[in-house]
Amino acid sequence: MLTKIIALCIYVLILFLIGYVASKRIKNISDYYVGGKKIGYWAVAFSARATGESGWILIGLTGMGALAGLSAYWVVVGEVLGVAISWLFMAKPFKRLTDKYDSVTVPDYLESHFNTKTHWLRGISATVLSIFVVIYVSSQIDATGIAFESMLDMNYFHGAILGFLIVLVYIFIGGFVAVVWSDLFQGFLMFLGLVLLPIVSWIAIDTDAGMVQELHDIDPALTSLWGGQTDTWLNIATILGFAAIGLGFLGSPQVYVRFMSIKNETEITKGSRVAILFTLLTDFAAVSIGVLARVFFTESGQDPEMIFGIGGADVLGMMTENFLPLVLTAIYVAIILSAIMSTIDSLLVMASSAIVRDFYQKIFRPDLSNSQLTKTSRWVTLGIALLALGLAMVIAIVAPERQVFWVIIFGWSGIAATFCPVIILSLFWKAYSEAGAIASMISGFLSVAVVKFVLQESKTLGVYFEKIDVLLPSFLIALGFGWLFTKLFPRRVS
Numbered sequence: 224m225l226t227k228i229i230a231l232c233i234y235v236l237i238l239f240l241i242g243y244v245a246s247k248r249i250k251n252i253s254d255y256y257v258g259g260k261k262i263g264y265w266a267v268a269f270s271a272r273a274t275g276e277s278g279w280i281l282i283g284l285t286g287m288g289a290l291a292g293l294s295a296y297w298v299v300v301g302e303v304l305g306v307a308i309s310w311l312f313m314a315k316p317f318k319r320l321t322d323k324y325d326s327v328t329v330p331d332y333l334e335s336h337f338n339t340k341t342h343w344l345r346g347i348s349a350t351v352l353s354i355f356v357v358i359y360v361s362s363q364i365d366a367t368g369i370a371f372e373s374m375l376d377m378n379y380f381h382g383a384i385l386g387f388l389i390v391l392v393y394i395f396i397g398g399f400v401a402v403v404w405s406d407l408f409q410g411f412l413m414f415l416g417l418v419l420l421p422i423v424s425w426i427a428i429d430t431d432a433g434m435v436q437e438l439h440d441i442d443p444a445l446t447s448l449w450g451g452q453t454d455t456w457l458n459i460a461t462i463l464g465f466a467a468i469g470l471g472f473l474g475s476p477q478v479y480v481r482f483m484s485i486k487n488e489t490e491i492t493k494g495s496r497v498a499i500l501f502t503l504l505t506d507f508a509a510v511s512i513g514v515l516a517r518v519f520f521t522e523s524g525q526d527p528e529m530i531f532g533i534g535g536a537d538v539l540g541m542m543t544e545n546f547l548p549l550v551l552t553a554i555y556v557a558i559i560l561s562a563i564m565s566t567i568d569s570l571l572v573m574a575s576s577a578i579v580r581d582f583y584q585k586i587f588r589p590d591l592s593n594s595q596l597t598k599t600s601r602w603v604t605l606g607i608a609l610l611a612l613g614l615a616m617v618i619a620i621v622a623p624e625r626q627v628f629w630v631i632i633f634g635w636s637g638i639a640a641t642f643c644p645v646i647i648l649s650l651f652w653k654a655y656s657e658a659g660a661i662a663s664m665i666s667g668f669l670s671v672a673v674v675k676f677v678l679q680e681s682k683t684l685g686v687y688f689e690k691i692d693v694l695l696p697s698f699l700i701a702l703g704f705g706w707l708f709t710k711l712f713p714r715r716v717s
Contacts, residue, residue: 228375230556231556233557234557234560235389262481262485262486263485263490264486264491264493264494264497265494265497266407267481267482267485267490267494268495269407269410269497269501270407270410270481271482271494271498272410272501272505273407273410273413279632279635280413280417280505281417281509281558283631284298284509284510284513285509285510285513288510288516288517289513289514289517289520291465292438292445292447292451292517293435293438293445293447293448293514294448294449294450294465295465295510295513295514296448296507296510297461297462297465297466298465298468298469298510299503299506299507300469301466301468301469302468302469303469303502303503304466305469305472306469306498306502307495307499308472309473309474309478310498310499313473313474313647314482317332317479317646318482318483318488319488320332321482328476328480328573328576329348329476329480329646330345330348333345333348333645333660336649337649337656337657337660343661344657344660344661347661347664349577349578349582351637351638351642351664351668352476352574352577352638353574353607354637355638355641356570356571356573356574356577356607356611356638357574357614358633358637359631359634359635359637360571360574360607360608360611361611361612361614361615361618362615362631363563363567363570363631364383364386364611364612364615365383365618365619366631367382367383367386367387367567368380368383368615370556370560371385371386375556379619383612383615383619386567387567387608387612390567390571390608391571391604391605391608412554412557413558414504414505416554416555416558417505417512418505418508419551420512420543420547421508421512421515423546424512424515424516425511425515427545428518428519434514434515434518437518438517438518441518441521445514450462456687457686457687460687460688460690460691463690463695464690464692467692467694467695467698468632468635468692471638471639471643471694473646473647474639474642474644474647475643476638476642477570477573480573512542516541519542519545520541571607571608571611572604574607575603575604576600578603578607579600579603583599632692632694633671633693636671636692636694636697637668639694639698640667640668640670640671640694640697640698641664641668641701643667643698643701644667644701644705645660645663645664645667645701645705648663648702652709654709654713654714655705655709656709656712656713656714656715658708658711658712659705659712660705661708662704662705662708663701663708664701665704666703666704666705667697667698670696670697670700671693671694671697674688674692674696678696
């Protein structure tokens with residue numbers, strides 16, 4: 224235990240040092256929210272991947288590998304495709320336009336792109352971000368408490384509050400620069416930890432029949448890439464649901480604000496190679512950890528059903544303690560926290576920008592100086608963080624049997640379904656109108672709730688919508704409404 228605590232303390236000290244150094248670069252609101260648009264490709268690529276993957280990859284995707292078996296690798300396919308399309312085809316035109324408009328936030332970009340006469344787009348964008356970011360951050364704080372409880376035997380509430388305070392300090396001091404630099408550090412830890420563990424585990428697990436055969440002996444469905452169901456349409460729904468998670472990389476503000484911050488388009492070309500390779504290796508490794516865990520737990524005589532009930536932090540804790548030396552196990556505590564905190568920090572800064580820049584300054588107080596905005600941003604960040612912490616504590620008390628994974632996916636899907644269709648259409652369809660953009664955002668936002676709480680409850684089709692999950696249907700609905708309302712209310716030619 225002492226070794227784990229020492230490793231955690233070193234990790235926290237590095238984060239605080241990053242925050243202190245980054246604070247020296249904060250001169251104005253652009254520095255606080257997009258690093259003055261001077262960030263290099265290594266930092267942007269690792270930060271975008273660390274933010275996009277979050278605690279989902281270590282606590283969610285590993286558990287999914289144990290639960291679904293080989294079919295979970297469709298998540299890898301979907302995410303690699305999503306990241307590749309984003310970096311190779313969307314990042315440069317988005318960077319070009321945001322530089323042209325001098326945008327600091329995604330709502331800035333939308334309002335300038337459509338040359339709006341009202342603040343509807345900005346208001347809707349900021350509102351949706353504020354709502355889903357609080358949900359998303361609360362789930363990540365919840366995951367932090369679970370990780371501390373599982374890996375360090377710490378009280379859940381103490382762990383959640385401690386993790387919350389760690390993130391808040393270096394964001395409060397250093398803003399976006401601290402977030403990106405810390406994400407580079409944390410992303411590097413994630414990469415090493417995820418790639419190392421399945422290799423060590425594969426070598427250590429003694430099986431005469433072969434890993435795939437062992438998995439087949441546990442349950443033949445685990446070795447089917449197509450879902451293992453007798454219903455073909457259910458298999459298709461499962462594959463689509465897994466692969467569609469990658470749609471969230473095609474315009475989510477927490478990822479695309481990184482493209483605003485990068486130095487130039489040449490850096491995007493370099494960063495694309497890093498981001499795609501990072502995604503391929505880490506996602507493949509995360510699913511493999513879960514698959515290997517399923518075989519190992521079964522071979523060691525433990526109840527296989529236990530895997531369904533425990534969180535990804537427990538899976539990782541058992542795997543590291545069985546296959547890694549104590550020192551590396553201690554480092555793995557920091558790796559899990561890195562995955563979670565790299566998303567919390569990015570989301571808090573993004574939500575702060577939505578409220579301060581897009582609500583307060585642009586609509587109510589355009590006369591505010593840069594120093595006043597930066598100071599206000601720090602206090603708003605604190606307020607949002609406290610709200611998310613309170614929500615996490617309430618959920619933990621009210622729903623002790625909750626599944627953190629699904630809360631994370633709900634928050635991710637809400638942001639993605641609202642913004643990704645708008646970003647795609649605005650980049651590649653010149654006729655796309657402001658009315659179409661507003662329709663896309665509202666329909667995407669509402670569809671997430673409708674699919675989750677109405678369609679998935681249907682007695683006939685509910686099981687299919689559960690497998691597809693909320694993102695793909697909501698994404699398609701938002702695209703459809705964007706096309707329809709653009710045709711009904713064409714873009715005005717100035």
